[in-house]
Amino acid sequence: MKVVIVGGVAGGASAAARLRRLDERAEIVVYERGEHVSFANCGLPYHVGGVIPRRDALLLQTPHSLKARFNLDVRVRHEVVGIHPQARRITVRNLATGEILDDTYDALILSPGARPIIPPLPGVQDSRVHTLRSIADMDRIMAAVDAGATRAAVLGGGYIGVEMAENLAARGLQVSLVEQAPQVLTFLDPDMAAFAHHALRAHGVELRLGERAAELQPMDTGLRVVLANGTSLEVDLLVLAVGVTPETQLARDAGLKIGKTGGIVVDERMRTSDPFIFAVGDAVEVYHLVARNRTRIPLAGPANRQGRIAANVICGVDSRYGDTQGTGIIKVFDTVCAATGAPSFMLRALGIPFRTVTIHAESHASYYPDSHPVHLKLLYSTKDGTLLGAQACGKDGVDKRIDVLATAIRHNANVYDLEDYELAYAPPFGSAKDPVNLAAFVAVNDLRGLAPVVDVDGLDAELARGALVLDVRTDKERAKGAMGGAVGIPVDELRGRLGELPRDRTIVVCCAVGKRAHVAQRILLQNGFRALNLTGGYTSYAMAKAPTMASSL
C-alpha cells in the first residue's frame, strides 16, 4: 500500500506517524510545500515575544528524524499541484528546482491547512505588512522587530491577533489592535471578552474596537494605517490576523465536494467525496456538537486527532471523528480566557432557547494563599438544562474548569449533573464546592424557579418593564461604583427593611458577584416580592456595560 500525504504539519504529521505504526510495510510519502514539517505552529507568536527563546525548539521533527524513527519519505518544498482521482495520481512541483514530478497513491490524505486572509486593502502589499502562519513568516516579523520597529498594529482580534499583540508588546513595541467587531475573541460573550480587553489595556495595548482599516499608506517614517472612521495610526510593522481561509483549491480542482462553509466535505471517517482521498485539519468542514451544523474550526487539537483517524481508517482500524465542540483557550498577558461549546451569539443565531449564569468564585480555597477569581459563565438549555456552552476567564484554574465542562458537554451533561461532580479538593487546588458545582447550583436554582436569574443581556428589558435594582452590598462597596437608580440595602439588614421596597415592581437584586444577592432574593421571594438575581452581580455588569470601568474592580 502506498499512502501519500499532502502537508506535513499537525494533521499530516500525525497521520504519517500513525500510519507507520499501523503498517510497517506501507510506502508513506509526505509532500510539504514549506521548508519545515511538524513544526510548532502554535508556538510562533511566543518565539516572536522571546518567551520561547530558541527557534529550533519549534522544529519538532525533520525529514531526517522522521525517516529514522518512522521510515517516512518526507519531501519538503514540494507542492502537490494536481490530483487525478480516477488514475490515483498526483502532480508535484519541486519548489527548489521547478521540476514537475508525477506520483501515485493507493490512499491520499489532504492536510493542506488554511492560509491567512489578506483583506483587499489598498497598500496591503507593503513589505511592512505581515501574516503569521509559517516559520518563514515568523522569521520576517522577528527581523522587522530586530531591525528596530517600535510601533505595531495588529488587524484582527482572534487567537493569533491577540497573541501577537501580547508578544509584540512583550518586545517593547507600542501595539494597537484594530478589530472590526466591538470585542476581541468572539468565542467569548461580550461580558467575558471584557476580561481580555482589560488585560490588553492594562499591559499597554491600545484597543481599537469596532474600527476597521480602510487603506495602508506607505510613508517615509512608517506605514500609515487609515481607519474607516478617518483616524489613522502610523506603525513600523503591521500584522494581518483577520482569519484564515481553507486551502481547498487542490481539492476543488480534483472535483472533491466543498461544503457551504468553504471547507472540504468529509464523512465521520475523514473520507472526502472520493473514496480514496481523505482530508483533515483546517481545510475540512466538521460537525459542531452543540450547534449541530457544519462549521470550520481551525485548531491544532482537532487536526491532530483527525490525522490519526484517517490513518486508522486507511489501515482498517475502525475509527470515527467525534464532533468538534469549539474548545479553545488563550493566554492574554496574565489573564486566561477559555471556552467550550457555543457562545450566546451562536445560540441566538440557531434559535436555541438558552439561559446563562455567571459566578466569580475563587480558584481555590480563599484562605489558602494565591487564590484568584475564576469568572465562569454557563450557557444551558431553557428546556432541559443541557449544557450548551461554558466560558471562563481568570488567572488560575480557568483551563481546568473549561476542560471539565468540555468533558461534560461531550457527555451531553445537564446542569443537574454538574451539581454532583466530585472534583479534586484540597485547599491549594479548589474548594469543597468547586466553581463548577457552584455555577451548577445557581443554574439549577434558576431552572427550578427557586431563584430565577437575569443576565446582563436581559437586564435592560427588565428595567424597561419597570424593574427596580436592589443593591445588597455594603455602603462602602456601593460607594466605589454602582448602577444608577439602584436602591441600596445591605443583605444583612434586609429582613428588617422589607417595608422600604415596592411590591408592585420586579426587584433585580445585585451584589458584587451574585452570592449575597441570592440570599436576599430568597428572602424577598418568600416575603411575596417578585425578585430576580442579576447573575454575576456588579462584576459582570461592569464588565459587560462599561468595559473601561474594569480597572476599578
Added chain:
Amino acid sequence: MKVVIVGGVAGGASAAARLRRLDERAEIVVYERGEHVSFANCGLPYHVGGVIPRRDALLLQTPHSLKARFNLDVRVRHEVVGIHPQARRITVRNLATGEILDDTYDALILSPGARPIIPPLPGVQDSRVHTLRSIADMDRIMAAVDAGATRAAVLGGGYIGVEMAENLAARGLQVSLVEQAPQVLTFLDPDMAAFAHHALRAHGVELRLGERAAELQPMDTGLRVVLANGTSLEVDLLVLAVGVTPETQLARDAGLKIGKTGGIVVDERMRTSDPFIFAVGDAVEVYHLVARNRTRIPLAGPANRQGRIAANVICGVDSRYGDTQGTGIIKVFDTVCAATGAPSFMLRALGIPFRTVTIHAESHASYYPDSHPVHLKLLYSTKDGTLLGAQACGKDGVDKRIDVLATAIRHNANVYDLEDYELAYAPPFGSAKDPVNLAAFVAVNDLRGLAPVVDVDGLDAELARGALVLDVRTDKERAKGAMGGAVGIPVDELRGRLGELPRDRTIVVCCAVGKRAHVAQRILLQNGFRALNLTGGYTSYAMAKAPTMASSL
C-alpha cells in the same frame, strides 16, 4: 417547621445555610460541640506550617455572622447527648455550664463528623501526643512547635499524616513519618505513591514504611516511639493520623441503623432509618460509584453536597446524592498526587478484571517554558474499556487531568470516549494531544490488541514465563540505569537489527516512558514477534520497583 442540626462544620453548616435560603420561616438551630462553627478544617495543617499565617483566616463564620446573614440560631459548646426519635426530642448539654437542656425538632440533621482514631499504644496519653481535627487541636500543636519542638513523628501516611509531615518540616522540624503499609496515600497504586515518597524524602522527611509503633515511652529528653521492629525514634511531638472513626454513638443510642462499614446508613436522600432524621458527612456510609458497594469517604466535598441535599429534601426540593467516587488530591511539597475512582487494590479485592496504562507526558507544550511531566495512570475494564480509576502525580496540571477523568467516570465513560475529548489547548496550557487523550490512545491500542501492554505489576509474571526485556533507549540513557538482563537496541536502529532478537520468547519493550517502545513494539509485531509494551517505561519501573532510585530520574 423546626430543624435541628447536630454539628456546625462542613455538612452541617451547608445544610443550615441552604435551609434558610429555602425556608425563610423555619426555625433552624445548630448545636456544635466545639468552639467553632464552619471553620476551615482542611486548612489546619497549613496554619501549623505557616502557609496560612493568620489563624482567623480559618474561622469562616461565627454564630454572630450566621445570625445576621441566615438568621440561624447557632449554639457552640453545646453537645447533643441524646435523641428520642419517637418524641422528636433531643437532650443537649451546655459544655460551658454543664446544664442539660431539652429541645424538639420536626427534622433533625446529624453532621457529627468523625474523630481521629487513637491506637491503643502504651503511653498514648502523653501530652506530647496530638491529633488534628479541631482548631483547639491545631492550637496545641502550634504551641508545641512554638515552645521549641525540633523533632516530630507522624503516625499514619494518609492525607492528614502527609500534610502534617510537610507542614512540620516547613517549620524546620526533623520529621519521621511511620506508616504500617509499604506506602503512603493508599488511594494511589504503589508505583504512583512512589512520587509522594520521593517528594517527602527529597524534602528531608524520614519515611518509615512497613513499620508500626508498639509503644510510647516518656523520657526526660522527649518521647520515645518504640517501633514493632525494635528500633525507636525520640521526638518532641507526635501526631497520630492513622485514620478517623465515624461519630455514631448518638445515632446508635437512638436506634438508627448503622452499616457494616460502621457508618450511619442513609438513603440517597440522606435520610436515616428514622424518617425525620437525616445524616451527612464523615459519619455516613455512601455508595461507591465504581466499587458499587457501601464505603466511607470522609472528605469535605461530599460532606458539603450531602448537607445541601438533606436541606433540599427537608424543604421538599427533590434531590438525591450522587454516589461518591473517591476523588482526592494532596500537595506533597512541590509534588501533587491525585486520584479518582478505584485504585488497583480495590479492583482486585472486588474481582473486577482491569488493565492499566501509564504515561509520562508534559503538562503543556514542551517547547513552551516551565512544562513538567504529568505521570498519569488509567485503570479500565478489561471487558469493555470502562474507566474505573485514574491517578496522576506531577508538579503542574495534575488536578486538571484528574478532574477531567473524574467527570468521565461520573458519565460512565470508557477509554474510547477519552480519545475524543476536546480539551483546551494553547502552548501554555496543554498539548494538541492532551495527556488524557494520549493515555486513552495507549489504552485503546491495548484493548484492540494493536499494542498490548504489560504494567509493572504484571512484569514479573512475564519474566517468569521467559520474556526478554528489550530496552530501546539510547546507550547513553541506558547507562544511567536499566533493568538487569535487558537487551539494548535503540529504536531507530531496530528495523536493521531484528535478527538479534529471539522469535520464541515474548519481548517486553521498554523505553523511558513508553512512547518509543510503542514504535518498537509495532515494528516487532508486524515482523512476527510477540511483543508487549512495558507501560510507563523505565520511569514507572524505577518508581514501582526501586522507589529510592527515583531521585536519579
